[in-house]
Amino acid sequence: MSRPQQSHLFLRYIAVALAPALLLGSFAWVGGWVRLPGGADALTPDRLVDSFEAVAGRHPGFRRNHAKGICVSGYFDGNGNGAALSRADVFTRGRTPVTGRFSAPGGNPAEADADTTVRSFALRFLPADGQEWRTGMNSAPVFAVRTPQAVYEQMQALRPDARTGRPDPAKVDTFVARYPETSALRDWLASHSPSSAFYNASYFSINAFRFTDAHGVTRFVRWSVVPDTPYAPLDEHDARASDPDFLAHDLRTRLKSGPVRWRLMLTPAGPGDPVDDATRAWPAERELHRIDAGTLVIDHAQSQIDGTCRDINFDPTVLPDGIAPSDDPLLAARSAAYAVSFNRRTREEAKAATSGH
Structure with missing residues (x-):
């Protein structure tokens, strides 16, 4: 694939930058103690979310x-x-209700599905012991950058030029040169076409987490969900792609004939594997030691406007006993930024309701 094509794919995906929200984690970052280059003002969650709005526009x-x-x-x-790795109740034998959300990257709710390159899957597990496990996963196994500051600079580079309405290629090139770790994601996108459906994609935790078993033994783990439905790439000639919302419509149609699974x-880290850098994949041989913890079943879908996921903040640091965040700085950034996003959109909904709109 040519370099321009790779850059295009990278631009399409890069806006996925963050996924779900924090109550715990890196207080230094949440408190605004991370400084931007050149002595600029502190990077706060509000400033980071502002940068997303500058790229996609505001959609109350x-x-x-x-x-x-x-x-x-x-x-x-x-x-x-799964109990071999974590004492969390969700990994015992039995059934746990889940609420989830499939989505596409970016801040524009009207973007056509055919223009997206990555699928995302958020889940909220509600085990019987009353604890929760929330997770946000992407269909790419690595992230674009490894720090909140890099995410902010990424958004600055993607901000549309006032004259063209598109990102300035020179600014994007400067950003990529400053952060060579983005090559891992760009290479993956160049060799992996987007899936043709939500339900035939694998999804990855990307970040590592600390799992502690009943004996107090702690290991670092990444996880994935692997579909029973065989992966199929989106064909540019697929007639469904003319429907801007074909992913949701196709899912509803598929569920009429039965659930998807x-x-x-669960993949434990090996010696020397990076556990605080989401841009670096673990060696392929780690998958030889992964543990099949059970079957995830989705059997109903609802509109996001009034469905069960509407008011859930899929904060990846809401975790049960037996799972804890790693020191990956993106976990705190994901959490804090999505807390800001959640507060903004719920205030906007409340304002619209009271104004009679």
């Missing part, structure tokens, strides 16, 4: 990233194997 009542989506619900049938796979 919608999430500032992953604005377009569909609510889903179902359950997780745990087989008990994934296997939840």
